[in-house]
Each structure stands twice: as C-alpha cells, then as structure tokens.
Amino acid sequence: SQQGEEDPQALSIQEGENATMNCSYKTSINNLQWYRQNSGRGLVHLILIRSNEREKHSGRLRVTLDTSKKSSSLLITASRAADTASYFCATPSNTGNQFYFGTGTSLTVIP
Amino acid sequence: NAGVTQTPKFQVLKTGQSMTLQCAQDMNHEYMSWYRQDPGMGLRLIHYSVGAGITDQGEVPNGYNVSRSTTEDFPLRLLSAAPSQTSVYFCASSDQATNEKLFFGSGTQLSVL
Numbered sequence: 001s002q003q004g005e006e007d008p009q010a011l012s013i014q015e016g017e018n019a020t021m022n023c024s025y026k027t028s029i030n031n032l033q034w035y036r037q038n039s040g041r042g043l044v045h046l047i048l049i050r051s052n053e054r055e056k057h058s059g060r061l062r063v064t065l066d067t068s069k070k071s072s073s074l075l076i077t078a079s080r081a082a083d084t085a086s087y088f089c090a091t092p093s094n095t096g097n098q099f100y101f102g103t104g105t106s107l108t109v110i111p
Numbered sequence: 112n113a114g115v116t117q118t119p120k121f122q123v124l125k126t127g128q129s130m131t132l133q134c135a136q137d138m139n140h141e142y143m144s145w146y147r148q149d150p151g152m153g154l155r156l157i158h159y160s161v162g163a164g165i166t167d168q169g170e171v172p173n174g175y176n177v178s179r180s181t182t183e184d185f186p187l188r189l190l191s192a193a194p195s196q197t198s199v200y201f202c203a204s205s206d207q208a209t210n211e212k213l214f215f216g217s218g219t220q221l222s223v224l
Contacts, residue, residue, distance in 0.1 A: 035213075042203075042215030043201070048211055097142070098159065099144070102153055
C-alpha cells in the first residue's frame with residue numbers, strides 16, 4: 001500500500017491549546033496536502049506544501065515537511081471547539097493521477 | 112456553484128443487488144475519482160478519470176465499474192453487492208492542470224446486508 005500514516009490516531013486537548021499531528025509517507029513526492037473531515041462530511045482541503053518548502057503557514061495552521069525523513073507535521077495553534085474533526089495527509093503519485101491518504105488523526109477540542 | 116454532488120446519501124442493499132452511485136461536478140474539472148473510507152483504513156482509491164472517455168483503476172477496483180461519458184458526471188457501479196462493500200464512498204474532483212487540490216462530495220453511506 002502507498003498509504004501514509006498519521007500519528008497520533010486520536011488526540012484530545014483543551015480549547016486554546018495547540019494540537020500537533022504527524023504524517024509519514026512512503027514515496028518521493030512533489031507536494032503534500034492536509035485535509036480536514038468533520039463528522040459525516042466530505043474532506044476539505046486545508047493546505048499544500050511543496051517538496052522544496054520546509055514550512056508553510058495559513059492562519060492558525062503551520063505545516064512542516066522533512067523530505068529526508070518522509071514526514072510532515074500539522075500544527076493548529078490556539079485550538080477551538082470547531083477544530084474538532086479528523087485530519088488527513090495526502091500525497092499525489094508521480095503522475096498526479098492518484099492521491100494516497102493517511103489513516104487520519106481524530107482531534108477533539110474540549111471547550 | 113454546487114461543487115461536487117453525490118447521490119444518494121444513504122443506501123441499503125441486499126447481497127447480489129446492483130446499484131449506481133452518482134457523482135456530478137460543476138467546476139469543469141477534468142479529473143474525477145472515487146474513494147471508499149473504512150474505519151482505520153483511511154481513504155482508498157477505487158477508480159479515477161482524467162477526462163471524458165478515460166478511466167483507470169486505483170488501489171481497490173474489484174467489484175466496481177466506472178464510466179466517464181461527460182466532463183460533469185462520473186458514476187460508480189456496483190455490479191453485485193457484497194457485505195465487504197459496506198463503506199462510505201466519496202467522489203472527488205480537481206483541476207487537472209494543477210491537480211493540487213481535491214474537492215470532495217459529502218459522501219454516500221452504503222450498507223450491504
């Protein structure tokens with residue numbers, strides 16, 4: 001399988017705390033993407049980081065990428081109850097025709 | 112702009128029945144794909160298409176057929192449903208030129224008894 005893996009599988013934090021989740025992948029990549037899935041809904045694209053970038057910010061999101069370790073991390077700062085969701089990393093194949101998703105991290109933010 | 116629309120939202124089938132999951136997008140995306148999501152397994156690609164008339168297999172294609180007669184529509188057919196096909200199915204599309212951002216439908220929850 002080409003799937004990556006997220007770590008931890010589940011994370012529970014208090015509102016206002018930071019949440020960090022990690023993703024490991026298996027093949028060389030052009031970019032890595034993070035998606036959010038609210039319960040019972042489809043996935044929503046959050047942020048993309050290219051293979052030549054080490055860090056990227058978008059609002060309260062910070063993504064890092066270490067291609068030598070084939071890993072990425074997603075940091076959500078000052079978490080809110082509305083951030084409660086599952087988070088997935090995804091990497092496209094070399095042709096860009098297939099996307100490989102990790103197994104996801106379930107984040108619960110307690111008000 | 113509706114984005115990606117999937118129907119039905121819920122479906123219960125008996126083993127051996129056939130059905131079609133519908134997917135339509137109004138963003139003029141060339142790339143469309145079908146995933147299934149199972150607990151602890153993440154999303155797995157079933158089939159994908161890079162344009163009208165072109166389809167290809169993903170990671171778990173067995174038991175499923177697809178066709179792409181128009182840019183807008185990408186139906187997924189279950190030929191003879193099996194309990195192992197109980198899952199949540201998602202359709203996703205993207206702009207083939209960049210292929211950097213998938214847009215997902217809201218999903219179809221399928222139970223096969």
